[in-house]
Amino acid sequence: MVKRTKTDKVDSIMRIGIIGGGAAGMMCAATLLKEHSGEDIFLIDRNDGLGKKVIISGGGRCNVTTGIHEIKTLLKKYPRGEKFLTSAMYAFPPNAVYDWFESHGVPLKIQEDGRVFPRSDDGKDVVRVFEKLFKTYGLHVLLNTSVVGVEKKDDAFLIHFKHTPTPLVVDILVMTTGGQTYRQTGSTGDGYAFATSLGHTITELAPSLNAFFTKEHWPAHLSGLSWTQATLTAKRAKHPKFTGPFLFTHKGISGPAVFALSSLVAFETYNIQHPLEIMIDLFPALSIQTLHIKLEFLIEKNPQKQFGNILGLVVPKSLAEVTLQELQIDETKRADELGKKNLNRLCNWIKAIPLSVIQRGTGDEFVTAGGINLREVNPRTMESKICPGLYFAGEILDIDGFTGGFNLQASWATGHLVGSRIKK
Numbered sequence: 486m487v488k489r490t491k492t493d494k495v496d497s498i499m500r501i502g503i504i505g506g507g508a509a510g511m512m513c514a515a516t517l518l519k520e521h522s523g524e525d526i527f528l529i530d531r532n533d534g535l536g537k538k539v540i541i542s543g544g545g546r547c548n549v550t551t552g553i554h555e556i557k558t559l560l561k562k563y564p565r566g567e568k569f570l571t572s573a574m575y576a577f578p579p580n581a582v583y584d585w586f587e588s589h590g591v592p593l594k595i596q597e598d599g600r601v602f603p604r605s606d607d608g609k610d611v612v613r614v615f616e617k618l619f620k621t622y623g624l625h626v627l628l629n630t631s632v633v634g635v636e637k638k639d640d641a642f643l644i645h646f647k648h649t650p651t652p653l654v655v656d657i658l659v660m661t662t663g664g665q666t667y668r669q670t671g672s673t674g675d676g677y678a679f680a681t682s683l684g685h686t687i688t689e690l691a692p693s694l695n696a697f698f699t700k701e702h703w704p705a706h707l708s709g710l711s712w713t714q715a716t717l718t719a720k721r722a723k724h725p726k727f728t729g730p731f732l733f734t735h736k737g738i739s740g741p742a743v744f745a746l747s748s749l750v751a752f753e754t755y756n757i758q759h760p761l762e763i764m765i766d767l768f769p770a771l772s773i774q775t776l777h778i779k780l781e782f783l784i785e786k787n788p789q790k791q792f793g794n795i796l797g798l799v800v801p802k803s804l805a806e807v808t809l810q811e812l813q814i815d816e817t818k819r820a821d822e823l824g825k826k827n828l829n830r831l832c833n834w835i836k837a838i839p840l841s842v843i844q845r846g847t848g849d850e851f852v853t854a855g856g857i858n859l860r861e862v863n864p865r866t867m868e869s870k871i872c873p874g875l876y877f878a879g880e881i882l883d884i885d886g887f888t889g890g891f892n893l894q895a896s897w898a899t900g901h902l903v904g905s906r907i908k909k
């Protein structure tokens with residue numbers, strides 16, 4: 486490990502220390518190589534390999550970025566950080582990220598839903614690119630190296646390690662320590678304390694992109710049943726809502742629309758005493774009147790049929806059974822005996838299935854909402870406004886997006902911005 490004392494500074498070489506070898510740290514280091522010698526860059530991570538979270542992301546396939554190219558549309562995918570990310574996203578938009586990986590030997594593909602993956606469906610390929618680059622350029626990759634603190638002395642930063650008494654002295658410090666989810670990947674939130682020690686404030690932290698556990702037990706009977714397009718609305722101030730795919734699970738609901746809604750209510754309190762009341766509209770493209778007419782038509786056509794079977798023509802059979810149980814309608818009732826009142830109740834239910842969310846799906850949230858206060862960081866450079874020479878990138882910032890490659894995109898873009906703004 487290369488270390489120096491303050492007197493070494495006479496050689497006028499700028500040394501850069503990056504704490505955190507995840508997506509943001511790796512992209513920052515790779516970009517720095519355009520202007521800086523690998524000899525001057527130190528990428529530090531407590532793990533025995535780089536990009537542990539990148540490798541497991543997207544279920545191991547790594548949803549690298551998104552196919553959305555319109556920056557304004559892209560920025561709408563970030564409940565926190567939308568405005569702040571503007572410069573970073575224009576400088577390194579999803580198509581530039583796409584080209585970067587392809588030109589570095591990782592062929593990519595865009596799925597129909599707009600998500601971008603390596604063609605190999607292997608997140609390790611994404612990390613390998615960086616490993617190869619760092620080896621070629623002789624960048625100092627310090628693995629199995631836990632940072633326990635940072636200090637600023639005069640114009641230099643001292644990085645203190647757990648197992649080595651001598652600190653590493655650098656001129657520029659980049660913090661890319663991530664959030665505090667999936668802590669087994671090394672992202673334990675240490676960076677928040679480091680940043681605080683250098684004068685920064687941290688906004689409230691909360692898990693985001695999580696599943697919901699519900700008070701109702703009936704979702705368990707439908708576990709695995711998925712819906713490609715439903716609208717989920719939370720009955721809280723501003724009525725946050727999201728339309729997209731979701732599925733029932735043995736404890737509640739999950740899937741992209743649920744993750745997005747969880748992100749919109751990341752700072753709301755909900756529990757068994759004060760549940761988060763939500764409504765699911767299974768047919769957002771159909772008005773309640775159209776649904777009514779559709780069911781009426783089916784009833785008129787099949788007056789003798791059991792109503793449970795008729796409802797089974799509109800929603801999956803298992804959901805039809807649960808619906809009738811919840812509304813206490815006898816499923817063996819003949820269609821022509823259902824009555825107007827029950828038909829109305831049914832349509833209302835399908836258009837706004839009520840569920841009480843009592844818990845976040847614990848331990849499985851994807852990102853941390855909250856982080857370094859964005860007012861303290863220059864969005865054009867990612868440099869601290871409080872401590873010159875200190876930069877931030879990635880999830881450590883108060884930035885988080887929906888699922889679909891948006892969080893990695895933010896990490897690549899902010900990491901790239903730091904790397905291109907640190908001039909020799």
Ligand SMILES: Cc1cc2nc3c(=O)[nH]c(=O)nc-3n(C[C@H](O)[C@H](O)[C@H](O)COP(=O)(O)OP(=O)(O)OC[C@H]3O[C@@H](n4cnc5c(N)ncnc54)[C@H](O)[C@@H]3O)c2cc1C
Pocket residue numbers: 504505506507508509510529530531532536537538539541542543544547548549550630631632633661662663664666667670671672673674675676850851852878879880881889890891892893894896
């Ligand atoms: C299961 C899962 C799946 C996901 N899937 C996707 C997806 O498909 N697409 C997407 O866009 N986003 C996805 N995300 C989110 C995305 O992976 C993260 O937002 C992104 O990786 C954050 O990158 P980062 O570089 O900021 O931080 P991280 O990737 O968390 O990297 C931080 C690094 O800092 C190191 N570190 C922390 N503290 C210290 C210390 N004290 N000393 C030394 N090293 C330290 C850690 O070991 C870690 O390697 C997923 C997240 C999870 C948990």
